[in-house]
Amino acid sequence: MSFHDVFDRIRKRMRDLMEEFEAEIEELTQTYSGVIQPLYTVTEYPDRYEVVLDLPYGDLNALSVKISDSTLKIECDLVEEIKFEKWSIHRNVSFKRYKGELKIPFDADIFGAVITRDPKKHFVKVVFPKKK
């Protein structure tokens, strides 16, 4: 292994650690301001990607989904504020909104994206066909 390879590895590891650290700080900052990042699951099929976002208590009438080149941004208000008063560090925090973004796979066709909502179960599904 050359000297450059070693430095490249160290640089990559440091970059990964910084990204992880920044994500955790972002998550904490959002939580304290009453914003929750939604949980999601991504499934890859031979012809498409399916992203399912879980928005419990979400008001899907107040849903905003923006898709750009490489990210899917989602924002949604909660139907009512949620408080966990017995949970000491969050006793003064009311959760009011979902806000999150996730990276879209490079071969996903963002112009063919189809968004569906399940207002009863508070799920949003975004299907991206794969680029041909």
Place this chain on the structure above:
Amino acid sequence: MLGRPRRTLLFNELQIHEYYDAYATPTPKYMILCFPDVGLVSSIACRHIVMEKKLGLVGEIDSPTLLPPVSVIHESSPISPVQLYMPEDRSFLMVLSEIPLLPSSVYPFVDAISNYADELGVEYLLAVTGLAVPNRLELERPQVFVASSRKEVYASVKKENIEALREGFMVGFYALLLKEGRKKGFSTVVFLVESFLDIPDPEAAAFGIVALSRFAGIRVDTTKLLEEAELIKIGTRDLMMQTRKAMMDMQKQMERQMPLMYM
């Protein structure tokens, strides 16, 4: 607040602290095991059983090497994140973990818990967990499967519309529990409910509770669980994120592969 334990048992690097008389009668017939896993099905189901059956905290499992330096504070009492619960009638004992295990801790936990169950004279080791399926959102009624170290269990649950898990990989705590159970001659039964992989799934947990309660004859009403499903999903969000990381470390994605010897 809990005081000092009545007895502490050592199983290699694990300590089981008892706050109850382990040898009083009746001996619990079942030990229900709950470690965070797919869709938090196990955690949500067992938390609900603790609340609904008003189980008492009777012990805790700790380790200076296999668990992170964590105390959970409940009712202002600092305890281990891995706790033992039991109902008043002593019909079963539950081991419930509030944190996901590190991959290197799984085997020592399975070994210690199965040896402890043997020491107490427990007949069955039971668990409910999730089986990740990509079409979970479309399923109105998730299917329940069963995996067991005993062949006769498959026939006994067939009438409940519970299918045997016939082929596939299992990864994590319950995978080792089944394998070790078979090798050591324990009766282990794991109910697997179709669920989301990394989104908390209270609905799947309710189906798991129904399967478990029918098998073990433990009556548990799931109405409240389904009513509070949305709140539970928000409350367990952070645990789901931690569990997702732990599952990735454990190569959980291997469960989607077809075994080489499948035919």
